[in-house]
Amino acid sequence: MSATPTVSTAPARPGTGSSSAADVVRLDPNRHVPGVRQPGFAQVLHAEWVKFWTVRSTRWSLGLLFLLGAGLTTLVCWAAASDLAAGDTGEAPAAFLTWGLLFSQLTALALGTLVVTSEYGTGMIRATVTAVPRRGRVVAAKAVVLTVVLFVAGVVTAVAGYLGGNWFLDREGVGLALSDDGVLRALLGNGLYLAGLGVFALATGLLIRHTAAALTVGMALVLVVGNVAYALPGTWGEWVAKLLPGNAGGAVAQVAPFNGGAVLAPWTGFGVFAAEVAALLLVAVLVFRRRDA
Amino acid sequence: MIVARGLTKTYGPRTAVDHLSFTVEPGRVTGFLGPNGAGKSTTMRMILGLDRPTSGSVTVNGRSYAASPAPLREVGALLEARALHPGRSARDHLRWLAASNGIPRTRIDEVLDLVGLEAVAEQRVGRFSLGMGQRLGIAVALLGDPPVVVLDEPVNGLDPEGIRWVRNLARELAGQGRTVLVSSHLMSEMALTADHLIVVGRGRMLADCSMADFITEHASSYVRVRSPRVSDAEALLRGQGLDVDRLDDQLRVRGRNAAEIGELLGGAGLYVHELALVQSSLEDAFMTLTADSVEYATHPAETAGAVR
Structure with a gap:
């Protein structure tokens, strides 16, 4: 680059040079959209809904959640039915009806984590925050999407697991009816617990921002620490x-707990769990709002 | 219009942006120029409310970006680093953005068409080349048909045809009365695009002037004259009050254009072997201006002197 064409800047254009800002056209931000309304929370929610369903990991996670949750429950009930009937296991048959929860909760954690860490990992978070600078709204919309989807997925999975598992238990005469104590509550509770876990993971993801680290912390808190603490x-x-969140929240999702550690009563436990999730989410929102994206 | 006042951002002990004050006016392309690490991207992130200024303020159309109820309809931005999920299709990426700001879906096809990506709209963006990614980024920026457009290094990764397209687009947007801020570390690119220049180095303002002023002030030009009777030519031109430097058998003349100098010499019966306008490049001017503020300076090899 030496010599020639560098001078060819500022070609003749109407209104340049001496023109002042006054004769520049004022552009109406709404001109392309007749009668448009200012976007509110519904628009942010819609955006998050579209985002949620347009990546592959969502379908994978939900598929896995169903397969592990309902499939493993059925499988384990099939394998354990005769022992349960003979009373050899020392556990109540009711405890086995939600056996798959042990694994389906992992996928709920993964889904909740990815909803935010995948945005940090790819740089998407900058697009998100430029589109919706009110960051609290972004988090709220993500939480609503996760809650709705995981609640439905949790209930559907639990019902399928109950139908599959109970079929084998019934054959051995130790099955439970829907009207039996705690069965309906547990099926509903599966949805509630998984939704809560998803939001819990969302908050962890917001605070930690790295997929692997956030997943590890989330799983360690819910599973490992929860079990070790009984010691x-x-x-x-x-x-x-x-x-601890996993122990407090898990009780509502089980017809009867396995023997071992003491747990809070189902709804008391879920209340504690919900409060813990809400507190963590609040901290995450406050940090997220302050931080550079 | 973008207005920055005393805009400052520090990361620990490092000051990335140091009391920048400037105004980006509508109706022209403003080039935001500086070497890598000069604070351009940080400034742009603060304009878009991504980073919080340590002190000072920046407003877009009179208010802070975050205060806008539908920011995509007010400011369109192409961010330097890709800000999208590789697993999502181009159309889906535009879909959620449109949804978030209440932009009608018909606009998605308009911008896809505008940037020439309609054929690959359903493809996952992870498969996109750098250039296609840039085009999608520009589609995102124009989605809300915003009166203010901020493009961070828009020609990165584009082929020559794409570069020309971005250049024309920026000029066209400005011609429509929009405020256009384009950052680059390439002076040569800015010279072809920008009407106004903001030059920064190490976070500090180095120049804020029109391109024409920048050229007059920083890029020197002269007419090179070769003549078999170089001494006579020199005497003649000096006699006309022109500024003449002599280097061996050539003269560097300032103050008249090549035609006038040729006529002067011809009128005196002097043969002329060469008569050429030499313009030192803006690139050189930019390098000189920012020499002290390059973050990762390279040191020329010892033999480099021979090249000049």
Whole structure:
């Protein structure tokens, strides 16, 4: 680049040069959209809904959630039915009707985490925040989408698992009717617990921002720490264990708990769990709003 | 219109943007120029409300970006790094963006057509080339038909045809009365696109002037004259009050254009072997201006002197 054509800037254009800003056309931001309304939360929700369903990981995760949740419950009930009937397991047959939850909760965590960490991983988060600078709305919309989808997926999975698993238990005469104590509550509770876990993972993802790290922390908190905590000594140790999110929230999703650690009553536990999720989400929103995207 | 006042951003001890004040006017292309690491992208991120200024402020159309109820209809932005999910199709990416700001779906086809991506709209963007990604980014920027357009390094990764397209697009948008801010680290590119220049280095303002002023001030030009009777030519031109430098057998003349100098010499019966306008490039001017503020300076090899 030396010599020649660098001078050819500022070609003749109407209204340049001496023109002031005054004779520049004022553009109406709404000119392409007659009668358009200012976007509100519904628009943000719609956007998040579109985002959620237009990546492959969503369908994979939900497929896996159903397969693990309903499939494993059925499989384990088939394998354990005769032992349960003989009373050899030392567990109530009711505990086995939601056995697959142990694994379906992992996919709920993964889905909730990915909804935000995949945006950080790809740089999408910048597009999201430029489109919707009110970041609290973004998080709220994501939480609503996750709650609705995971609630439905959780209930559907639990019902399918119940139908499949109970068929084998019935054959051995230890099946439970829908009207039996805790069965309907657990089927509904599956949806509630998984929805709560999804939002929990969303909050963890927002705070940590890296998929692998957020997933590890989420799973460790819900599964590993939850189990290890039962080894803590004394009544305070028992309380810590009972109050940890996985233990507190899980009870509502099970017809009857497995033997071992003490758990809170189902709805009390879910109340604690919901409060913990809400608190974590609040912290995540506050951090997200302050942070550079 | 974009107005920055005392805009500052520090990351720990490092100051990325240092008290920048400028106004980006509508109806012209404003080039935002500086070497890598000069703070261009940080400034643009602050304009878009992605980063929070440490101090100072920047407003778009009189208010902060975040205060806009439908920002995509007010400001369109192409961000330097790709900001999209590779698994989503181009159309789906535009769909959620349109949904978020209440932009009708018909506009999606309009912008896809505008950037020439309609044939690959259903493809996952992870398969897109760099150039296609840039085109999609520009489609995103124009989705809301915004009066303010901010393009961060828009020609990165584009082929010559694409570069020309972006250049014309920027000029066209400005011609329609929009505010257009285009960042680049290439002076040569800016020279062809921008009417106005904002030059930064190490976060500080180095120049804020029209392109024409920048050229007059920073890029020197002269007429090179070769003549068999170089001493006579020199004396003649000096006698006309022109600024003449002599290097061996050539003269560098400033103050008249080549035609006038040719006529002067011809009138005196002097043969002329060469008569040429030499313009030192804007690139050189830019390099000189920003020499002190290059973040990762390279040091020329010892033999480099021989090249000049």
